[in-house]
Amino acid sequence: MSRAEAEKVARLLGEEELGFLTGLPTEDVRRFREQVSAVLNDGAPEMLDRIAAATKLVPAGVAAAISQKALGPRLAAAVAGRLEAGRAADIIAKLPVSFTAEACAHLDPRKIAAIVDRLDEGLVVRIAVALAEKRDHLTMGRFVGHIRDQVLGRILEQVRDEDVLKAGFYVDQPERLPRILELMGDERLGSVVRAAAAGGLWEEALAVAASVGGEQRLRIAELTARLDGADLDSLVRVTHAEGLWEALLPLVALLGEEDRLAVARLESLRDPRVLGGVVGAVVATGLWGEFLPLVGVLPEDARKVVADGAAALGDAELDALAREVDKRDLWELVLPLVELMGEEGKERIFALPAFQDQS
Incomplete structure (x- = not known):
């Protein structure tokens, strides 16, 4: 599904939407987004390199104050992308969490892994919670694939089911989703499926299901099939309206006879x-x-x-x-x-x- 990738490109370019991209193959849109990101980050003015060099000459607390008062979140993120990861992490540790959460949306994605790996675990949790409170699920999706399991477990305990689902929809590393589902456990997974029904988040749920396989995909299919008829009817109608049959039918095919009959009676x-x-x-x-x-x-x-x-x-x-x-x-x-x-x-x-x- 390319809607998530199209929205990521729109965010990069500061556009409200780029709907014409949603009809293209997801992998093509993803490669285009990566190319756009590289051009934007590599083509930044020389001034950013001078600011980055200057921050190395002052204590981290002073650099953080300059970032907050003089640069603002977008420019501070651009400068952080030009710093050595350890130095960037030292400065981030001195910044208010709300400022860092806003700046995260503008950080060069190629720098995320190295910086996150050097941040205090508690700080990573607080930033993630702040992003969830801001409903910035797109930025959460950029970072979640770079966060260690034990930190992810703490984050999952503190964010809503809707936040988990939407961040999963936007995740930049979908290969991490199976592990995230393992960390969630069966009870939480059922709660997230019910949240998809309550919030009409079926496109998001189908995208997550398509990114996992085996027992996890079967479990999602079973939990969904056992919702009440009204919820399942809403899933079918959203699938029809949005043209998502390619995502839904493989899930239905996994169901046992009793669950398949429940779907057939809709x-x-x-x-x-x-x-x-x-x-x-x-x-x-x-x-x-x-x-x-x-x-x-x-x-x-x-x-x-x-x-x-x-x-x-x-x-x-x-x-x-x-x-x-x-x-x-x-x-x-x-x-x-x-x-x-x-x-x-x-x-x-x-x-x-x-x-x-x-x-």
Whole structure:
């Protein structure tokens, strides 16, 4: 999902939003953001180097006072990026936490790891809490991947579920998310899932789920499926409205029979517009293997909508569906759909090369 990356680029450039970036591949937007950040930080005026050199000549407390009174958060962050990490950490330790939290948003991301590693653990916790109180989840996401486990554990105890979820959405090092979920534990994870439902933060929750695998992804899927029907309907409708089926369907495919049945009974999955959107998304992504197990337990009227949608596909799309079904041996799930099609749809299916091969 590229919305998080687009918002990071907008923050770098001081723009309200850059919505046109959200339709691009996430990795492309991430590389673009890194290039923009490098240009902005490497192309700063020589004056910053002179200020950085001057700070080395005075005690850390004096340098901190100059940073706070004369430079301000943005310029102070730019100067910190030109200092040796230990010296920058000494100055930060003398600054008010609120000032440091504001400056964090402007620090060169390439310098974050070295500076954070030299800060007192308690100070890191206080800065993180201050960022959460400011609702600056984007900056939290930039830093969280560089924080040691024991410090993360202390931060998790002091911030809200919503803050955890939003920081996870913006995290710059998504490979750290599995470890963060381990530190949270099962009870806290369930609380965060409920917070996603209460706050309508489904895009954020799906992004986090997509960044983990194995048992963790399964657990997120199960906890979500066991929410009440109204919450699950809201998830389906947000997924439909925002085009997030590629993120949701793999989670549904992980569910056991009982949980899958709970999803299949949702009122939102009887809406022809929603089901039509799912079919279109599945055609575009090729996620038939993830979608068909759910289709198999939908009510008959909903399955009829899916069957009609499949029958209306173009020849190439229909043949691609049949070949994917054949490759993954899903004919047992598809044939009941074929039975629900009109005569014209059945004839098109039976005439497909892939179906002929199956026969």
